[in-house]
Amino acid sequence: MAHSTQTLEKGAAKAAPAAAVYSIRRPRSATAKKMFPYLLVGPAVLYLLAITLYPGLFAMYQSLFVVKFVNWSWAGLGNYTRIVQDREFWAALANTAIIGGLSLCLQTIIAMTVAFYCYRDPFVRGWRIVFLMPMLFMPSAVAFIWKLAFNDGRVISDLLMAIGLVSNNVDWLSSVWLARLTLIVADVWQWTPFLFIIFVGALQGQDEEIEEAARLDGASWGDIFWNISLPMMRPIIVVAVTLRGIDITTMFTNVYIMTQGTPGGATETMSYFIYRQGFRMFNFGYASAASVLMLLITIVIAQTIVKRAFKSGKS
Amino acid sequence: MASILLKNVVKSFGTFVGVQDMNLDVVDEEFLVLLGPSGCGKTTTMRMIAGLEHPTEGEIRIGDALMNDIDARDRDVAMVFQGYALYPNMSIYENIRFPLRMRQVPKAKHDDLIRRAAEMVELGPFLDRKPGALSGGQRQRAALARAIVRQPQVFLMDEPLSNLDAKLRASMRVQIKHMQRELKVTTVYVTHDQIEAMTLADRIVIMNKGVIQQIGTPDDIYSNPANTFVAGFIGSPPMNLIAGTAQSGTFSSAGVRVPCPANLSGNITLGIRPEDCQIGGDNLQGQVYGVEPTGDITYLTVRTANKNIEIKAGREFRAPIDSAISVGFDTSRLYFFGEDGSRVGVN
Helix, strand or coil, rough: HHHHHHHHHHHHHHHHHHHHHHHHHCCCCCHHHHHHHHHHHHHHHHHHHHHHHHHHHHHHHHCCCECCEEEEEECHHHHHHHCCCCCHHHHHHHHEEEEEEEHHHHHHHHHHHHHHHHHHCHHHHHHHHHHHHHHCCCHHHHHHHHHHHHHHCCCHHHHHCCCCCCCCCCCCCCCHHHHHHHHHHHHHHHHHCCCCCCCHHHHHCCHHHHHEEEEECCHHHHHHHHHEEEEEEEHHHHHHHHHHHHHHCCCHHHHHHHHHHCCCCCCHHHHHHHHHHHHCCCCHHHHHHHHHHHHHHHHHHHHHHHHHHHHHHHC | CCCCEEEEEEECCCEEEEEEEEEEECCCCEEEEECCCCCHHHHHHHHHHHHHCCCCCCEEEECCEEECCCCCHHHHHEEECCCCCCCCCHHHHHHHHHHHHHHCCCCCHHHHHHHHHHCCCCCCHCCCCCCCCCHHHHHHHHHHHHCCCCCCCCCEEEECCCCHHHHHHHHHHHHHHHHHHHHHHHHEECCHHHHHHHHHHHEEEEEEEEEEEEEEEHHEEEEEEEECCHHHHHHHHHHHHEEEEECEEEEEEEEEEEEECCCEEEEEHHHHHHCCCCEEEEEEEEEEEEECCCCEEEEEEECCCCCCCEEEEECCCCCCCCCEEEEEEEEHEEECCCCCCCCEEEC
């Protein structure tokens, strides 16, 4: 009995300070409680709206006018009807698809191959961050380096001559495909690490017990990769490639610095086309309409790919 | 079907020695259980047989072939993992089929083999599901089916039941034993659960700190433990170990007095199993510390000056806490261990 009384007293002693602690806190009004989260994310949201949503809406609005600096005249869908008849627009779209598509394929294949060969390597496990180096360079610096290597400095030509692959200096801007190749090389060099880091991370996160089980079932490393790792990585691959793809469709810096769309517009990407229309020819309304079209195309393609990939991944 | 031979096998990880100078001969068609606490080297031993770890020294043979330099995929062993290790992207059917595909078994035979294996583990209705849609027990059976489907020379099972609940574990235990008898495949089974070891094994290998403590049949290990480690590991509750001294044919400790072989003297540890004690007698005097009725049996804990002694009393036994009690031992079932822990005083 004495025992139980003691516990009761102890319990009471414990409860008292707890109550005191609660009473220190000032009761907050229900509205203040509700507003608090919005207050926290508010600044970030405002900032994002100011730099993305406002210009976006402004571009949509502007695309309905013929704009010559301060003179705005209503055009309705006039800009759009002109654009779909503009050969240069379609050429830029095709160039973006060709350069971006090839670059994206190469990046994915290289990143996946390297990731497959080294994901269990202890050095790569500990130091995978160093593979991000090319991504840390300023894009314009990278473009200038490659411009120097291909065109102005002739480094690549000299190297090719040294190993006997070519006998004369190569003029990279003289041919459609060589010019495109320089853009692809520069993009692959800078952005393959992005995909590599994602792929290697996914492979490293794979359950080692599953790999061991497959080994004992008689699978080679290649079998494991094709039958188990790759299907399991599918959603990750889709997201990574989509992100990279969206990024590639806006390829501008390299084009601006390395080729300026030459030869004969063969390397003019959509971004460069829009830039040229807007800031060289001052057709602001026309450039805005092209931007809006590009945005729509990108959203539709990305949405379709991601949706399909995740649907079949689930079933 | 094959025998397995480990000869002077050592496995060290840096300075840590995981397995020390191990010699083990697993007979063809035998069910051998490696038993021991966590970190005793049992899983490392199994992984070396599988080819997932390479021995630092020594030889591993399966059948007559030396396996040291043979890759895991070429050893013709199948393993069941604790975490099942099913391929999450494939249906159960494809999971079971995977080893057949990888080993180039003719396609025409696949369906028949898969259905037979699935039937053996009663998994027929679930073949088109993915592992994520199955319960733990079903996943474990799928893992078993994947192991048996290609009729390997050796089965390795690494704590396959430890992720299951107690009831399921008991029924899977019976299933595994039955399956092994039917298939007659040499099996090495790793567990830290002595009940699994006792019920499944033809022979048990008890390991501690990378060293084999004893190899024997379950009966042998239960009735003739080689040292205090084995004695304290096997049995539920395990054997009581009471430190004391022996002098001229009598062992004594605080509250304990039993006859012992006359040739024993000095510091000795007495071992007595809870089931070999009876209420009433003159070998042990103490106080009741705890009474735990479980229905079919009552566990009694008696406190002496040095130690608490566990006793299995009759189902009806009840006694108030702190009351004095005297206990008798079955003196034909006493075990004595020397200072180094090994068994002494055996004829």
